[in-house]
Amino acid sequence: MNPRGPNVHLIGVDGSRHELGTPALILDLDAMDSNIASLSAHATANDYLVRPVAKIHKSVEITRRQVAAGGYGTCVATLNEAEVMVDGDIEDVLLFTSVVTPPKLDRLAILNERAVGLTVVADHAGNVAQLGEAARRSGRTIKVLGDIEMGSRRTGIADEDILVKLVHQIVDTEGLEYAGVQGYGGGHMSMSDFGERRKIGLEVLNPVVSAVERLESLDLAPEIVSGGGTGTHDIDHELGVLTEIQAGTYVVMDGNYLDVDMRRDDTRPFSPALFVRSTVIGNAQPGFVVTDAGLKEVDVVLGMNHPVIQSGAPEGAVYSVVGDDMGRIDFADPSDHLDVGDVVDLIPPHCYQTIIMYDWFHVVRGDTLVDIWPVDAKATW
C-alpha cells in the first residue's frame, strides 16, 4: 500500500472527494485559505501580529500558508514540533512549553544551530541557566520569554517580583536574548457570547498588563508579549498590551467554536475546513445506522459529545461515537434511511485531538481531491 494510503490515485480526479476511502480526514483548502486571510486582515486592521499555532495542525504546509499571509513564525508545544518546523524552513518558531531535561536541552542546542529566531519560554531560574548553557553550546543566541501564570494553574510565574528577577537573570545570561513575556489563559476561549467572553478575556489579561507596566518601568520593556487565541482575537487587541495572538483553531475551526460569536461585528468570520468522512457499514435495524468512525477517528474528549453532521444524513440526525471504531447515526424520523456504503461528513468537536489520530490530510478544493499532505509532527518526544 502506498504510504499515503488508498486514495492517492484520486488526486486531481474530478469529483474525487466523493470517492475517497474512509475514514478520511478532509481539509477544505478554500475554506482554510479564507480563514487565514480573514484573521490576517483583522490583525492588520487592529495592529497586532498573528503567531499561528502549528501544534493544532502539525503541518509544515499549513504553516507556510499562515506565514505567507503575514503570520509571525509559528508557535509549537513540543520540541519535536519545533524540529519539524525548523526543518521545514519556518523561521521564528516559538516553543511555548519549557524544555528542562538534559537530553532535550542537547536537542535544543543542536536545533538552534540551524534555526532562525528560535524562541523558548522559562518560568524557573535553574532552567534559565540550562538554556544559557545550551545557547552557548549552539554558538547562537536563543530568545527567551518569561512565562506568566494567568490563574489557570498551569506553567508560569504568578509572583511579579519573581518574574522580574527571572527577566533580569535572562538579560544577564550569556547566550540568551530577553525577548519579552508570554501569558496564556484559555478556559474562556469557546464561550459563545461575545460580551461575556470579552469581560472574562480582559480580566484574564490583568497579570500580563501589570507585568508589562512593571517591566517597562524597569527599562525592561518586552519586545514580544504573546498570548490570546482564536476566541479572543477581537478582544485582546483592545488593551494594546499583546503584540501577538497565539491563534490556532481559526485555521480549520471545529465543533467547539461553531456556536461562538467570534467578532463584535462579524459573528462567523471563519468556516469549518476540517471534516471526518465516514461510511455507513450497517443498517440492519430501523431508526439508526452504524458507521466506521468511532473514538479513534473523531475525538469527543472536549466540548460537545456529538460530532456535527455536515452532510450526508437526513435532517435532524445525530451522530454518536459508540465504539473505538464505530459511530451511530440516530434518525430524527424513524422512517429515515441510509444505505450501507453511504457517506457522511462530520465536523470534529476538537480539531487538535482528531488531527493527531491521522497521518494525512486529504486536501480538497470543491469536489476534487487536490493533494494529500502529511500531519508532519506527531511524535510525542
Added chain:
Amino acid sequence: MNPRGPNVHLIGVDGSRHELGTPALILDLDAMDSNIASLSAHATANDYLVRPVAKIHKSVEITRRQVAAGGYGTCVATLNEAEVMVDGDIEDVLLFTSVVTPPKLDRLAILNERAVGLTVVADHAGNVAQLGEAARRSGRTIKVLGDIEMGSRRTGIADEDILVKLVHQIVDTEGLEYAGVQGYGGGHMSMSDFGERRKIGLEVLNPVVSAVERLESLDLAPEIVSGGGTGTHDIDHELGVLTEIQAGTYVVMDGNYLDVDMRRDDTRPFSPALFVRSTVIGNAQPGFVVTDAGLKEVDVVLGMNHPVIQSGAPEGAVYSVVGDDMGRIDFADPSDHLDVGDVVDLIPPHCYQTIIMYDWFHVVRGDTLVDIWPVDAKATW
C-alpha cells in the same frame, strides 16, 4: 533523529528505564507476559479459546506472543489492521467490522490471496453477495460469521429470522465458508462488582444463546461463536455457548479495569503493563507541578477523568490533564514538592486511545529498556 526516537541508544543499558526521554509509552514485558499466561491458563481450565484483540495494541509482536501462548489468531477492527497482521504472518485473523465499499472489498480480495483463515462478519444480504464476489476473485474462500445485535444499538442483526436467512445465504454463496456467529455487547465490561457484572453479562448473551440453539436445530451449528471480553472472561464460559472470548485489554490493562473484581476466585489476575512516563516541566507555584503529558499523551475520554499515578509523586497526589500537552499534579499536602525534571509514571484510563497516540512502545524488563516496538497498525483506512 532516529525514527524510533531519542531513546534508542538506551536499549540494553542497565537502569535505562529511568533515563527515557518523555513523554514515552512504556510496556512492561514481565507484566504483559504474565497477563497473557494467566488468561491462557484460565481458558485451558475452562475449555474456551482466546481470540486476542489486536485492535487494542496494533502490534504484530504482541500478537505473536498472544498466539504463542495458545491464542486463536487475532481479531481486528479495521482492514488496515488485518493487512498488517496478515503481513506479520499471523493466521486466523478475524475482522469484526463489516467491509462494504468496493475499494475495500478489492483490498479484502487481495489480502485473502495471501491470508490463512481470514474471517469477516456480515449483517447485510447485499454485503454477503459482495464478499462472495471478493472471495471468488481471490481464488480462496473467506470465512464469514453472522453478526448478532446484542442490544447496544451497533452493528448486527436483532431479528433471528433475518439472521437465519443471512446464514443460509452465506452457506449458499460460492466462495464463502459459513463459520459461525459473532455477538459483542460491551457496556458492562468494566463494572467493578463481579456478581453484578455476571448478572448482566449472562443476560447480554441471551440473543447469542437463542440464535445458536435455533441454528443447531436447522443443522447450521456454528463452529465459531465469538464474543465476550476481558471483563467477562470468567463469566462467558459458564453458558458454554461462546467458543472463544474476544479479550483485549487484559494484555496491558488500564485505569478503567483497575478496580474491577476480575474473577470469582481471583480479583486481580492481571497487572498494569502500560504506562505513560512524564516529566515535571514547571513548579513555579506552591501546591502543584506541571508535566509534559496532556490530552495528546494520555487520553481521558472514557472512564475516570484522572490518569492514576503509578510512581514518582507524593502520596495522595492527583494527576489531571490540563492542556493538549500539559498535565498537573496537585499535591494532597501543600508542603509536598517535586523538582523540575522529576518523572512520574501514569496508568492511562483507556489503553486503546492512549496507544494510538504513540508510534512506539518502550519495552522494559524491570528497570531496563530492552527494546522499542512499533505500534504497527495505526492507519485509519
